Every structure is written in C-alpha cells, then in structure tokens.
Amino acid sequence: MRISHGDLRDVYVEDGRAAVFVHDQVVVLSEIATRILTSVPTGGSTDLDAITRHVVADFGSPEPPLDARDLTMQHVLDLVAHGVLADDSPVESEPFTDASVSALRDALHHVISGNRSVWRLPPEVSGQQFVAAADRHRVSPTVAAALPVLDLPAASAARLTAKALQETATVEKLAVELAEIVTALEQSGVRVLVFKGLALAVQAHHDVAARGTGDHDLLVPPDDLERACAVLAAQGWVAAGGFSRPGDSWAWRRLVRDYYELPLVGGIGSIDLHWHLGPVRHAFPDFDVLWSRRATVSVGWHDVSTLAPYDALAHSATHTAKDHWRWLRGLLDVRLLMDDPLVWRSADRPLRQDQLLSVGLAERIFGSPAGAPPIIHEAAHIAGEVWNHAVERQHGPSHVNVATRVPGAGLYGALVALRRAGAEADDLLRQLSLSLLPLDAAAGLDTPSAWQAVPRVLAHRSAEIMRLSSSAARRSLQRGG
Amino acid sequence: MLPSALHRVGQSAHHRPAFAYPRGVSEPEVTRICVEALGVVIPLDVRGPDLASAVGQAWQDCRTTSPPDQTAISVAVDGPADADVSGLDIAEVLHRLSPAVTHAAIAARAGELVMLHAAGLADPDTGATAILVAPSGTGKTTAARTLGTHFAYLTDETAGIDRDGTMIPYAKPLSIIRTGHVKDQVAPSELGLRTVERPCHVAGLFIVSRDAQHGAEPAVAPLETIDALAAMAPEASFLGQLDHPLHRLADVVHRVGGAHRVTYSEAHTLEPMVRSLLEKAAR
Numbered sequence: 001m002r003i004s005h006g007d008l009r010d011v012y013v014e015d016g017r018a019a020v021f022v023h024d025q026v027v028v029l030s031e032i033a034t035r036i037l038t039s040v041p042t043g044g045s046t047d048l049d050a051i052t053r054h055v056v057a058d059f060g061s062p063e064p065p066l067d068a069r070d071l072t073m074q075h076v077l078d079l080v081a082h083g084v085l086a087d088d089s090p091v092e093s094e095p096f097t098d099a100s101v102s103a104l105r106d107a108l109h110h111v112i113s114g115n116r117s118v119w120r121l122p123p124e125v126s127g128q129q130f131v132a133a134a135d136r137h138r139v140s141p142t143v144a145a146a147l148p149v150l151d152l153p154a155a156s157a158a159r160l161t162a163k164a165l166q167e168t169a170t171v172e173k174l175a176v177e178l179a180e181i182v183t184a185l186e187q188s189g190v191r192v193l194v195f196k197g198l199a200l201a202v203q204a205h206h207d208v209a210a211r212g213t214g215d216h217d218l219l220v221p222p223d224d225l226e227r228a229c230a231v232l233a234a235q236g237w238v239a240a241g242g243f244s245r246p247g248d249s250w251a252w253r254r255l256v257r258d259y260y261e262l263p264l265v266g267g268i269g270s271i272d273l274h275w276h277l278g279p280v281r282h283a284f285p286d287f288d289v290l291w292s293r294r295a296t297v298s299v300g301w302h303d304v305s306t307l308a309p310y311d312a313l314a315h316s317a318t319h320t321a322k323d324h325w326r327w328l329r330g331l332l333d334v335r336l337l338m339d340d341p342l343v344w345r346s347a348d349r350p351l352r353q354d355q356l357l358s359v360g361l362a363e364r365i366f367g368s369p370a371g372a373p374p375i376i377h378e379a380a381h382i383a384g385e386v387w388n389h390a391v392e393r394q395h396g397p398s399h400v401n402v403a404t405r406v407p408g409a410g411l412y413g414a415l416v417a418l419r420r421a422g423a424e425a426d427d428l429l430r431q432l433s434l435s436l437l438p439l440d441a442a443a444g445l446d447t448p449s450a451w452q453a454v455p456r457v458l459a460h461r462s463a464e465i466m467r468l469s470s471s472a473a474r475r476s477l478q479r480g481g
Numbered sequence: 482m483l484p485s486a487l488h489r490v491g492q493s494a495h496h497r498p499a500f501a502y503p504r505g506v507s508e509p510e511v512t513r514i515c516v517e518a519l520g521v522v523i524p525l526d527v528r529g530p531d532l533a534s535a536v537g538q539a540w541q542d543c544r545t546t547s548p549p550d551q552t553a554i555s556v557a558v559d560g561p562a563d564a565d566v567s568g569l570d571i572a573e574v575l576h577r578l579s580p581a582v583t584h585a586a587i588a589a590r591a592g593e594l595v596m597l598h599a600a601g602l603a604d605p606d607t608g609a610t611a612i613l614v615a616p617s618g619t620g621k622t623t624a625a626r627t628l629g630t631h632f633a634y635l636t637d638e639t640a641g642i643d644r645d646g647t648m649i650p651y652a653k654p655l656s657i658i659r660t661g662h663v664k665d666q667v668a669p670s671e672l673g674l675r676t677v678e679r680p681c682h683v684a685g686l687f688i689v690s691r692d693a694q695h696g697a698e699p700a701v702a703p704l705e706t707i708d709a710l711a712a713m714a715p716e717a718s719f720l721g722q723l724d725h726p727l728h729r730l731a732d733v734v735h736r737v738g739g740a741h742r743v744t745y746s747e748a749h750t751l752e753p754m755v756r757s758l759l760e761k762a763a764r
Binding site for chain 1: 581
C-alpha cells in the first residue's frame, strides 16, 4: 500500500487537529487522523508501516489484542474513502463474471434472509470479481453494510467499505440539496412528491445512503409544472441540453404533452422533474390521489413527501421492468418494499403484468417475505417466463442499449415494454411521435407555431437518419472487411 | 447556481431590455432599477409600471445610481417566456427575485469574499458588526428583524467579508409571512430597521441555533477554530472558489477572537449578548 495525499485544496492544522478541504467539502480529522495525514510527505508517498510508526510514536501502542497496524489501516482506508489520502498501489481490477453475478444474487439472498451465519464466496469467484459485480449492480452500499455476515478477502472488503464511505459523503450533500429544492418548491406553494433516489433508500432500505448517489426525482402536478420550473430556475437549475425551456414554444408544448419528465442540471446532482410518473399515463393514479395518500420519509433531517408504500412498490416494479431487470438494485428495492405489511394492506388495485413479473423475480432471487400474500407466489410462478431474459441482462454490460435513434430499430422493443406496462393507444401514439420526432431535435426551436417547427424538425431528423445510416453501413463494411 | 441569462460583462452604462417579445406583441414599458448587493451593482429590467413600483419599493434600501457590473436580470409578471424571473403575480415575482439577485451577487463575488449564510448587525457609531451564522429557514430573518431595531441592519441573508475584515452589506428585502403561501418582501427601512452608512467590520461571530424549548437565557459556548470551520463551512457560499478557503475562514475566526456557538429560544434574548459584544469591540 503506497499512500499519498489526495487532491487537497487546503489543509488547516491547529492544536493537533486538522480540517481539510477536499472534493468541495470540509472534513474534520481526529488527532490520530491528523497525525496520519501529516506523516505523509507533501508531493510524495509512504507506506502503512511508516505511518503506523508515526502514530505509535505519538499515541503509543494499543492494548492487545488490538493491533496498531490494523487500527492505522482502518484510519487510512477511511481517509482514502474521503479523498484525504490516495492509495497509489497498483490496482489489479478484474471484471465481473457470470459466476460473480450469481454469487452476488446468492449473497444478497443471504443478507435479506436475516441469517446471522457467515456467507462464503464460492471458490471460483475472486474478491475483485465479486466487488465488480456489486458495483455493476449498484448494490455496493448494501453489500458493504452486510460485511459482518459476508466472508470476503480483506482487500475486497476494504474496497467496498471505502466506496460506501465515499458514496455516503456525497449522499449527505445530496440530502442537503434535496432539502433546499423541496423547501423552495413548498414555499412557492408547489406540492412535490420525492420518489426513487434518497427517498426510496429510506423507505425501502431504511438507510438514506443504501442506494448510493443518483438524481433527484420529483413529481409535481402537471398544472404546476411551469411554476416549478420557474422556482427551480431561480435557484440556478436549467433544462439539460436537448430539452426545451418552459415557454410558449411548440417544442415546449409538445414536451409537456408527449413526455413525462424534464432533466435539470445546476447542482451537485441533477433533477428529473416529472409531471407524470412514466410513459404509461394510466398505470398510476393522478397526482391528487398520489398526494392524498402520500407517505413521509426523513431524508437527512428533513421530512419529504413520497409515494405511499403500495404506490412505491408498483412504481419500483414498473421501473425495474422498464430496465429489463438488468440491475439487482432495482429488484432489491422491490423485494424490500414487499417486506412492509403496510404495502399489502394499502393495496387498492391489482398489480399490472410488468409489476407482477418484477415482484415474481424479486421473490425468486431474494426469497419470499414472511407472511407474503398469495399473489407473490403466483407472481413468482409467472416470472419463470422472463427468468432467462432477466438473468441474461444481469450478466450483460451495465450500459443500457437505449433504442438506436433510427426510427423502428428500437421502437419495437419500447412498444413491447409499454404494452407489458399496460399502455393504452394514446401512450403508444406518444411513443411513436417521440420516435419520429425526438425531443432534442426540437429543443432549440422557439417558434410557437407547429407549422413552422415540424418541417424544421423533420428536416433535422432526415439528415440525422442519413448520417446514422451511413455510419452504420460503414461500421458493417469495416466488420465485414 | 445562476439564472442562465447572467454573465458578468464588466462596467456598462448602456443596456437593452433583456426581453424578446413575439412578433405582433407590443413591447411594454421596461424600467431599469439598479440594486447593490454585496458590493455588486445588478440591473433589473422590470416589465410594467406596477411591478416596477413594487420592486423599487421592496429594494429601496439597495437601490443605487452606480453603473451596473452585470447583465440585467429581466423581471416580469406572467412571462414573457424568456424572463429570468417571473411569476403569476407581483408577490410571486418579488418572492423569486430575491434569490435570483442573491445568486447573481454571490456568484460575482465568488473567489473574493467569505460569504456566510448569516444575519449581520452593526453598532451604527463604530461599525463593529456581529455575524449570526445559521442555515436558511432557521430564524435569521426573525433575528435580524428583532435585533435590527436596536442595531444597524446589514443583512438577513449573506454576510460578505473582505480580506481585511470589512463586512459588505446586503440590505435586501426581508421575507415576511403575512398571508398565503408566498412571503411578502419588505424593505428593511419600511420595517423600521436601522441602517448605517459608515464602513463596518466583523467583531463577533456566532453560530446560532434556535430551540424553542431552550431556557430564557441563550447558551453561549466557545468553539475551537477547527470546530468553528466545520460549523461555518456548510453555511459558506462558493467556498471552494477562494484561495486557501479554510485559511480564509480561520482568518475571520481569529480576527474576532474566536467563534461561539449559541443556542437560544427567542430572538430578543440575543440582544444583551450582541450589545455586550459590540460595546466591548468599541472599547
């Protein structure tokens, strides 16, 4: 282990304690951590033994059976996780494998079961492959929190811990940012439901950092969308590239009519501002109903309104189905929500087919919750039809192969997914419209007239299709050659 | 985080209204109102006489005739679409204008000033200033409004502190809940708060937190410098743009002889503490 300073903007030391400015945040160090920091030469590096000697010289050796080197290493890992120090050791990373993803499924099943025995890594899977699988499936924080019941190589455990600590530090900042966003909207009289992200982490995992970092997903009443945009604009949030700005342009009217969310950038995270929960309008009750039975969760000391337990289950199930169950985190969300008896007591409508499949897959992978209603077992049975498809996606790359931009190439898959989610004719027509005239092709147009805007978008789209087709043909020729 | 239309362009006495109107729509009267915030002159292009009157009144304690340092912030009721700040009615526009001006000002002074979420109150005779640091929504405005009748009011939002300890005032309107969900924006002088013309300098630094269950007397505890930095950092704007940000914060702490953490129940109970500090600074 070769240790050097992290990317430190400033270090202030007084009376044996230090404050460090790193990654745009202030980290206050204990006296031992300060000694560790000051024992690392500026501009150079040192090793764990040398650091341990400095610490022991100042603070003495710990009482047996504690070991000075082990304790120092824990501090060093913590400092590395926060970016105060950097581990310059060459990292031999290995990619995840089918076996490591299978092992991850098994490990998560063990963790959820509440079994206090220690789960062991199969001999054919290396620690690095397992860590890579946890990272690929966005469950590193969950795995790190469960390390007491998982027998992993020390280096792998340390890496998971460091990653989880790093994510937690960012989550804390995101929680503050979310509180500011929600407060601004509430003070302007805009009702807002926070879903996915940190709210779901609290609701399903009971730990704000359990799902790692991500966007702020907000749902506002469709009639308040422009108001919400104005409030957020005053806070510095702007529509991401490729999306129209609120106004009286045809592009904006179409975005609101045919789509369901607007990405905004301008903070630590980004905002996905929704006026519908997804592309299938009838899959969920309207905003007023969702609001009337909302739940409250505490995100970083600030209470926010979120979906009711059953609505959260239905939405998580739909969302993970939309992604073809490629991430175990999505199915884990569903499974943990299934644990909550309130979910089933508050059920007011049957689960749709896509939601049933997600519930069934969650049951198959992670086991059945205690006192599960019969529908879960039925769902597990019908999920057999998509099991191979889901496992194939989970063993594949994390990159989502979003429908290629050539019309028709990805449209079929999107329409199948929409039908499975209960899409009606108007939902399918909107999808067709979006495929024919993508939103970003109209983003820069500020004309209020469809007569002026549509021909320009079509011209832009035609040129793009020609370009994509030529590019695809070239790639095909190159592969053939 | 800034309104997208804001870019610093340096000194300029010229302007054109920052609106674009659809063809066929007559361009309404636009009034330019320049306000000074944290030493930055920000022009506001306000559409319509009623809104201009309301903006002028709410921002009367920040108004200046100095040339602008910034491109204008366009302000309108209910559009046009490209207005930087708009709302359904005048109250809503005023409500949104305040954070827009604040963001413009702090972005312009990023890298120069230490800027803390704080109320600033000064001795009008000596300029000695007490800074009460607290997160948004935790009682800064109430404290500033209550104590601003005893001392000079400098800000209820952002204390800007120069390298030499000079406190740059930002006498923005105070957000006062009267009716409805939108707070009214009221000029400090309209609330009877005292103002000061002379330069002010930091003399005391308090990290304050309100606890309604706390006793009648505020609890005051000294903070070690490192702990003061940890408490101040989350309330500092654009801290990362300062050279040696922690040393700049520590300079402020040392300049006032150390920071204190204060827990109080009601704003008026802070008055003796602030008075004692400012009198001590005068000696």
